[in-house]
Amino acid sequence: MTPVIAYSTAVLAVIAAGLAFRRRRRVHIPLMLSAFVLDVASVLYLQVQRQAVQTAVGKPTTMLMIHVSLAIGTILLYLIVIPLGWRLAVTGKGRPQHRRAAVLFLLFRVGTWVTAFFATPG
Numbered sequence: 566m567t568p569v570i571a572y573s574t575a576v577l578a579v580i581a582a583g584l585a586f587r588r589r590r591r592v593h594i595p596l597m598l599s600a601f602v603l604d605v606a607s608v609l610y611l612q613v614q615r616q617a618v619q620t621a622v623g624k625p626t627t628m629l630m631i632h633v634s635l636a637i638g639t640i641l642l643y644l645i646v647i648p649l650g651w652r653l654a655v656t657g658k659g660r661p662q663h664r665r666a667a668v669l670f671l672l673f674r675v676g677t678w679v680t681a682f683f684a685t686p687g
């Protein structure tokens with residue numbers, strides 16, 4: 566396991582804890598916002614340190630393409646789930662929308678983590 570994958574595993578644990586506390590807003594919300602900040606930080610690190618996007622374009626293996634697509638989708642889905650969560654917190658409306666977006670987000674986030682094991686450039 567590379568250090569970056571270990572980091573990603575730790576963020577996944579934060580997300581799992583946030584899900585376990587999904588009914589306790591004062592725990593759920595800070596955990597999920599922390600996971601978002603940590604995930605964006607790792608994407609920025611991979612981009613600045615390793616020019617991740619250029620590497621993916623330069624060496625377009627199928628696994629790397631799938632991984633990068635899932636990673637980009639994960640960040641976009643954060644940007645959908647978070648405002649929906651905010652709306653739910655403030656107005657009490659839109660629980661099904663927040664939940665549906667959350668399920669899709671989780672599929673993308675776990676998919677990003679799994680494909681990272683096969684996409685690491687050797």
Ligand code: HEM
Nearest residue numbers: 587588590594597598646647650651653654660664667670
């Ligand atoms: C990736 C980030 C997030 C995921 C995956 C996520 C996921 C979930 C899930 C699965 C539920 C349970 C829904 C249900 O049982 O119907 C939930 C509840 C909730 N979430 Fe999130 N959430 C995220 C971020 C946020 C954020 C950033 C906020 C607010 C700013 C938020 C606010 C809420 C609220 C208010 C509830 C209802 C809690 C209650 O039952 O009182 N969520 N979330």
